[in-house]
Amino acid sequence: MASFPSSWPCVVLIALLCSLFLLGLASSNVYIVYMGERHTDEPNLLEDSHHQILSDILGSKESAKESILYSYKHGFSGFAAVLSQSQAKLIADVPGVVHVVPNRILNLHTTRSWDFLQVKPQIVDGILSEGHSGLGTIIGVMDTGIWPESESFRDDGMGKFPSRWKGICQEGNRFNRSHCNRKIIGARWYIKGYEAEFGKLSPSDGVEFLSPRDAVGHGTHTSSTASGAEVKNANFRGLAQGIARGGAPSSWLAIYKVCWATGGCSSADLLAAIDDAIFDGVDIISASLGSPPPLSTYVDDALAIGSFHAVARGISVVCSAGNTGPYPQTVINTAPWVMTVAASTIDRDFPAVITLGNNQTVVGQSFYTGRGLNKFHPIVYGADIAATNIDGTSAGSCDLETLNATLARGKVILCFQSRWQRSAAIASKSVLELKGAGVIFAQFPTKDVSCPWSFPCVQVDFEAGTSLLTYMAASRKPVVKFSFSKTVIGQQLAPEIAYFSSRGPSSLSPSVLKTLLLQELIYWPPGHLLLHPSYSILLKLKHLHLTLNLIRELPWLVPIYPALLHFSKESIPSGALQQLSLH
Ligand SMILES: *[C@@H]1O[C@H](CO)[C@@H](O)[C@H](O)[C@H]1NC(C)=O
Ligand SMILES: *[C@@H]1O[C@H](CO)[C@@H](O)[C@H](O)[C@H]1NC(C)=O
């Protein structure tokens, strides 16, 4: 009989401790060693010096080679390496090292899928129709890569890239040199920092490509918004029909894939991409990513560090403000040297008409264009069909699992936003699950429509919701009918900061005012857009028909910015900034 009973629990324990120890190492074992401005024009010398520092700490050239992920040597000096905490501390004391920053995982912005499903690249008429189409500008996009076959990236009419361009077309899964063209003039991908934190990414499940190819669509969206060529008849399920084109359709695109299908991006990878973009010769860097508050100080923030060196070399850097609005102090990427961009609405509306049984009509907003419309259905108020043991308030807002399935089936359910249930999307989900015919969601007036496009859902304001209730109380058999959505342009006051967009002030540097440029060139009354008028400065360049708005806060609008930057750089007359006046 084998006799290890007494010893083997101990073995198990040791194995367990070992694996815990390994797990501990696996989380944040990548450090960015930042060494400031580079002191030589010889990238190879810099790289050697980075290896030397690492060899001295780790004891051998071989272990230094194993540990180093990137040598930053074009825009600034530094490196990223896999280190233990104590090794990182030792390196921080090496002369020449400015700061050692633990690798961070950043998130992609635009978490709301409808946001980029619904919104085709916006048409930026006005300034750009005057011939300012980004000609000669190279936009570097730090994102999830690109789907190069998309029509927006055809290179008809594009000139050859300029001789100053030093970028490359890096190959990988389903991406080879033939995928670059006169529109996509460069493409690279960065994964070492991400894999050092999370282990190897496997492309075999088809979820991700180890190449510049975009597996999720985010980077394709941002790139085409910034620089897409014209695509005729672009639309989303028949809505918003028109010509889709990027803000700067004549600009070139350089793709830097730093984010992965999980939505995560490693700051060590991002920094390597910025370093290369500086070397390659981009004019503008666009990044819709970041991490939520607490904000790191600028020396602990890879995006702030990299953008600092980019801006110092005349490259404009445009970052997203985040999507955690509408609350104050939620804005991120607030370094004074970057443009921080908020989401805005445009003057486009998707009206849906609700006809009541008494022939009155109520107007709301909807994306739905599918079947089941133009027919009367009985309507009930959620609170009147609460499931057993559910209070009326929860059922009134049509929260999940609050409605009686028997009573909801086949009906249009009227729901009112509550403090706890604020979303037409959730109401639609609960009614869809119960096989209801549709949802009318009443809430405070906003242009931010959260109805899904896949279910008959109309968003109305409280006033319209209340008049529906009045009708229902007065009618023995209340019924309603929805009519098709169609796009109406120009009837809304726009642009406005979108509801979900993060707001200022910066929780790190509250006194920094930032520039807001919006793509719509219509006049809007001061104070309408301005969330905190005391902090806002309006600068009007009347002869350019361009309103610049200096405001403290500024996701998908990000990619439009590069187009405007191109424009404003060359067109804002010197001295224009002196016309600043406080409102
Ligand atoms: C590159 O990819 C394209 C399309 O996937 C393919 O047709 C072409 O043969 C590839 N070229 C090379 C050199 O591998
Ligand atoms: C509603 O309008 C239609 C067509 O205009 C008409 O045939 C119908 O009788 C009206 N119904 C009521 C209740 O007024």
Ligand SMILES: *[C@@H]1O[C@H](CO)[C@@H](O)[C@H](O)[C@H]1NC(C)=O
């Ligand atoms: C739903 O309502 C019906 C009819 O009033 C009732 O018989 C049934 O028990 C209710 N079911 C639930 C889950 O509340």
